[in-house]
Amino acid sequence: xxxxxxxxxxxxxxxxxxxxxxxxxxxxxxxxxxxxxxxxxxxxxxxxxxxxxxxxxxxxxxxxxxxxxxxxxxxxxxxxxxxxxxxxxxxxxxxxxxxxxxxxxxxxxxxxxxxxxxxxxxxxxxxxxxxxxxxxxxxxxxxxxxxxxxxxxxxxxxxxxxxxxxxxxxxxxxxxxxxxxxxxxxxxxxxxxxxxxxxxxxxxxxxxxxxxxxxxxxxxxxxxxxxxxxxxxxxxxxxxxxxxxxxxxxxxxxxxxxxxxxxxxxxxxxxxxxxxxxxxxxxxxxxxxxxxxxxxxxxxxxxxxxxxxxxxxxxxxxxxxxxxxxxxxxxxxxxxxxxxxxxxxxxxxxxxxxxxxxxxxxxxxxxxxxxxxxxxxxxxxxxxxxxxxxxxxxxxxxxxxxxxxxxxxxxxxxxxxxxxxxxxxxxxxxxxxxxxxxxxxxxxxxxxxxxxxxxxxxxxxxxxxxxxxxxxxxxxxxxxxxxxxxxxxxxxxxxxxxxxxxxxxxxxxxxxxxxxxxxxxxxxxxxxxxxxxxxxxxxxxxxxxxxxxxxxxxxxxxxxxxxxxxxxxxxxxxxxxxxxxxxxxxxxxxxxxxxxxxxxxxxxxxxxxxxxxxxxxxxxxxxxxxxxxxxxxxxxxxxxxxxxxxxxxxxxxxxxxxxxxxxxxxxxxxxxxxxxxxxxxxxxxxxxxxxxxxxxxxxxxxxxxxxxxxxxxxxxxxxxxxxxxxxxxxxxxxxxxxxxxxxxxxxxxxxxxxxxxxxxxxxxxxxxxxxxxxxxxxx
Amino acid sequence: xxxxxxxxxxxxxxxxxxxxxxxxxxxxxxxxxxxxxxxxxxxxxxxxxxxxxxxxxxxxxxxxxxxxxxxxxxxxxxxxxxxxxxxxxxxxxxxxxxxxxxxxxxxxxxxxxxxxxxxxxxxxxxxxxxxxxxxxxxxxxxxxxxxxxxxxxx
Numbered sequence: 049x050x051x052x053x054x055x056x057x058x059x060x061x062x063x064x065x066x067x068x069x070x071x072x073x074x075x076x077x078x079x080x081x082x083x084x085x086x087x088x089x090x091x092x093x094x095x096x097x098x099x100x101x102x103x104x105x106x107x108x109x110x111x112x113x114x115x116x117x118x119x120x121x122x123x124x125x126x127x128x129x130x131x132x133x134x135x136x137x138x139x140x141x142x143x144x145x146x147x148x149x150x151x152x153x154x155x156x157x158x159x160x161x162x163x164x165x166x167x168x169x170x171x172x173x174x175x176x177x178x179x180x181x182x183x184x185x186x187x188x189x190x191x192x193x194x195x196x197x198x199x200x201x202x203x204x205x206x207x208x209x210x211x212x213x214x215x216x217x218x219x220x221x222x223x224x225x226x227x228x229x230x231x232x233x234x235x236x237x238x239x240x241x242x243x244x245x246x247x248x249x250x251x252x253x254x255x256x257x258x259x260x261x262x263x264x265x266x267x268x269x270x271x272x273x274x275x276x277x278x279x280x281x282x283x284x285x286x287x288x289x290x291x292x293x294x295x296x297x298x299x300x301x302x303x304x305x306x307x308x309x310x311x312x313x314x315x316x317x318x319x320x321x322x323x324x325x326x327x328x329x330x331x332x333x334x335x336x337x338x339x340x341x342x343x344x345x346x347x348x349x350x351x352x353x354x355x356x357x358x359x360x361x362x363x364x365x366x367x368x369x370x371x372x373x374x375x376x377x378x379x380x381x382x383x384x385x386x387x388x389x390x391x392x393x394x395x396x397x398x399x400x401x402x403x404x405x406x407x408x409x410x411x412x413x414x415x416x417x418x419x420x421x422x423x424x425x426x427x428x429x430x431x432x433x434x435x436x437x438x439x440x441x442x443x444x445x446x447x448x449x450x451x452x453x454x455x456x457x458x459x460x461x462x463x464x465x466x467x468x469x470x471x472x473x474x475x476x477x478x479x480x481x482x483x484x485x486x487x488x489x490x491x492x493x494x495x496x497x498x499x500x501x502x503x504x505x506x507x508x509x510x511x512x513x514x515x516x517x518x519x520x521x522x523x524x525x526x527x528x529x530x531x532x533x534x535x536x537x538x539x540x541x542x543x544x545x546x547x548x549x550x551x552x553x554x555x556x557x558x559x560x561x562x563x564x565x566x567x568x569x570x571x572x573x574x575x576x577x578x579x580x581x582x583x584x585x586x587x588x589x590x591x592x593x594x595x596x597x598x599x600x601x602x603x604x605x606x607x608x609x610x611x612x613x614x615x616x617x618x619x620x621x622x623x624x625x626x627x628x629x630x631x632x633x634x635x636x637x638x639x640x641x642x643x644x645x646x647x648x649x650x651x652x653x654x655x656x657x658x659x660x661x662x663x664x665x666x667x668x669x670x671x672x673x674x675x676x677x678x679x680x681x682x683x684x685x686x687x688x689x690x691x692x693x694x695x696x697x698x699x700x701x702x703x704x705x706x707x708x709x710x711x712x713x714x715x716x717x718x719x720x721x722x723x724x725x726x727x728x729x730x731x732x733x734x735x736x737x738x739x740x741x742x743x744x745x746x747x748x749x750x751x752x753x754x755x756x757x758x759x760x761x762x763x764x765x766x767x768x769x770x771x772x773x774x775x776x777x778x779x780x781x782x783x784x785x786x787x788x789x790x791x792x793x794x795x796x797x798x799x800x801x802x803x804x805x806x807x808x809x810x811x812x813x814x815x816x817x818x819x820x821x822x823x824x825x826x827x
Numbered sequence: 828x829x830x831x832x833x834x835x836x837x838x839x840x841x842x843x844x845x846x847x848x849x850x851x852x853x854x855x856x857x858x859x860x861x862x863x864x865x866x867x868x869x870x871x872x873x874x875x876x877x878x879x880x881x882x883x884x885x886x887x888x889x890x891x892x893x894x895x896x897x898x899x900x901x902x903x904x905x906x907x908x909x910x911x912x913x914x915x916x917x918x919x920x921x922x923x924x925x926x927x928x929x930x931x932x933x934x935x936x937x938x939x940x941x942x943x944x945x946x947x948x949x950x951x952x953x954x955x956x957x958x959x960x961x962x963x964x965x966x967x968x969x970x971x972x973x974x975x976x977x978x979x980x981x
Contacts, residue, residue: 074864077861247959298924298927330868531925532923533924717967720963721964725964748871748959756952756953763966
């Protein structure tokens, strides 16, 4: 393998100093001066109702209130993949917490007091609070006009139903597949909704100045996508909309696309000259941003007695919430990939996006694959048991290999799945579980494999500008977001490797759409791969300019020149060493005193030109909707107290194929962080709604995210590297994937330990203890 | 409005505050100290942690009037001269990702190490159990602290 100077090295994060000194600026840290207005939302208290009357008279009398806006003032519709949302409710509300209007005041206190005085009269409509009810033929319709909504060409809504999108994937002959099977197992699994819980809540500040230009400062994973949606919804030119995105205090998908940010942007257009701030409370963060979708999954699988899966029927019904402009693509992604990381000849997948009167479902780290894999990987473990084959071996037999056909017909990319399975199993001594010394406790082993592809439009692209400074340091202008994963550092490593400049001498700032070139969004774990390629191309462009200048001045052929230690060197003349800082801005002086060259500025972009969503909607065959998959496997030893159900994570190993770990420490950071976020969805977290669709635990007291005391006793991160041919230095994304195996691996370990199978999340201590008691009572 | 005076990062400061104003808002909005962050407004998350006479407290649960004549230290105060060994260790071990919880956690651990330079892993966990981090999974934070107490391995 090639020896790199900065690639594959644990380079110190270039945002470290900012973040550990307190200097890092987040949106709420910016001062906007005396012309700042504060917006607070008037929110629906009903899950489904017509708005009969909004009385703002008392609210307007509060001292400091400037204006109050409602749906009558703005009719703008928006949405990323399907335009099914309004900035403010138009005569009808569809979930508790939906924004009906906003009070704008000179102090946050005045805005809050006034909101409490707004009187909204409703005419309640029947509400549907789960997807199975919403699918009934007599269910009330949330969006009777769904088939008319503008949308991407790969969505298929069903008129006259609550189905916003239905992804069908068909391969082979299901009937023949089941006929060949010696064992057939059929069951249903369910997963509730979850909240991202980034520590920084959503916030956006918008200013529409007297020249007619809109500037929005937002905590976002998607500056350019926001600019585009603002321009589209408001009828402004892209050049007149500027989105500035400082550091983001955690995203996890929740700050992708556009949610609340459009509200201050729209309000600002009616408040010329003022800056308008909307900062969500923790409660609003729970009730009116994206939530992870819930799912009910019905799986039927057949296999021969030698362990070959012959058929899979996988039906997923998603609780996608009241608006699915982003969430429907979660459904779509899983509908293509619900075979899991296995090569199966006969597959039928139905992934159905269902409107419900709950908050909008949307992107959450894992993009539906966590939910899908809970059922599938639980089912795999149970199939293996019925076949009397070790479940790790069963996965090895069926694991998809490079070149195999996916369920939609495209070929699988190079991947180290077998290696990941072997290494995860070996790390916990699979098959040789420890025995607890405490007779009230029992230990089980659990395993799960996973895969995930970036879900994105086929033309999602990245671009990069690279500017050399006088001292040969670099400013790298890109528009992905460092939401904590270490993106800026990794991009600096890529540029630094090609230009022989230490990453510490490269500055990467957070984006400003006026100055930084286009990037689709920081989602889908695609940014290391996609933007990494753009940065690589920008660095190659700069290098080409450097070599061509040296050729012009010194007449060395370009192909004998190379960069090393921040200087140009020559393979055929070891005496030639020209430090970059001598010329990358000022150029090179020639004998007659004239200069050649000038500032070196590189430019690069990347778009996956092979990707296509054009396929047969009845089978999904024919396109190439996914650029590649990242695969992996995880295993754990779980100790369970038989009396209380309390679980202790003794040892967890997670192996992932990063293609090339550009910064191995950052990959390990994603493993320790993503794993705990995944484990929490099993053991602690759960969104609870009452019978009226109101969330009962919208705070961090009642919605428990893990603390320092909930960390597994030992985590073993394992990096596998089978290069991605079109990735920068072979890299592919790994950020979301580290969450994926947590839920099924725990359910499988519980069965191994106690002989009980739990088929719904979360799996709290209480649920384990009660299920165990019930099973014992039956015996 | 009442004028209060207190020591902020070793400098005397005077400021006019309302009786119901919380310390977090006064620090951020009236004194320009931005490292304490708001994450929940009710003491759940610890992002607003500051040191009050050396003790880690949540500045969203303390009224500004209560700190009259006391010493308040924020991350700005810790970072002023040079980074502390703890901050250096946070850099080395990537003990942060998005950085939003980092100021609070660094202050909570600063208090711990002040009182107990060689804490056990259990004591470390206890000291930051009230500071939520959604990104790191906490392990890299433990590693950084353990590296300073001589018990850690990377």
